[in-house]
Amino acid sequence: xxxxxxxxxxxxxxxxxxxxxxxxxxxxxxxxxxxxxxxxxxxxxxxxxxxxxxxxxxxxxxxxxxxxxxxxxxxxxxxxxxxxxxxxxxxxxxxxxxxxxxxxxxxxxxxxxxxxxxxxxxxxxxxxxxxxxxxxxxxxx
Numbered sequence: 001x002x003x004x005x006x007x008x009x010x011x012x013x014x015x016x017x018x019x020x021x022x023x024x025x026x027x028x029x030x031x032x033x034x035x036x037x038x039x040x041x042x043x044x045x046x047x048x049x050x051x052x053x054x055x056x057x058x059x060x061x062x063x064x065x066x067x068x069x070x071x072x073x074x075x076x077x078x079x080x081x082x083x084x085x086x087x088x089x090x091x092x093x094x095x096x097x098x099x100x101x102x103x104x105x106x107x108x109x110x111x112x113x114x115x116x117x118x119x120x121x122x123x124x125x126x127x128x129x130x131x132x133x134x135x136x137x138x139x140x141x
Contacts, residue, residue, distance in 0.1 A: 071125020
């Protein structure tokens with residue numbers, strides 16, 4: 001379970017707190033309904049992925065890599081996640097929760113691209129762990 005908590009803390013760090021410094025410190029999280037501008041929500045896939053800022057490649061790699069551990073750790077820790085479909089579904093639910101919670105954070109973006117990329121990370125991690133399980137089970141047979 002420690003690995004699950006570590007995954008959650010690392011994801012929360014990158015999702016809710018800006019990576020850039022504000023006055024020499026990591027920016028603080030602010031919450032507010034009315035302050036959320038409509039341009040912070042993107043429901044069109046891949047619309048802003050490449051042109052919003054120069055760090056688009058790091059954004060893609062980071063969004064995928066950040067959720068690979070979820071796909072690996074969750075099926076190890078939660079017995080009910082006993083197949084790829086269940087694990088990916090649980091990951092998608094978690095990702096949607098994160099994206100919806102960002103609606104409360106004026107500096108954060110709620111983006112369909114994040115859902116797609118994060119889900120890709122969960123799928124990669126899930127495929128890795130289930131391939132390892134399959135390989136070790138076939139070796140034992």
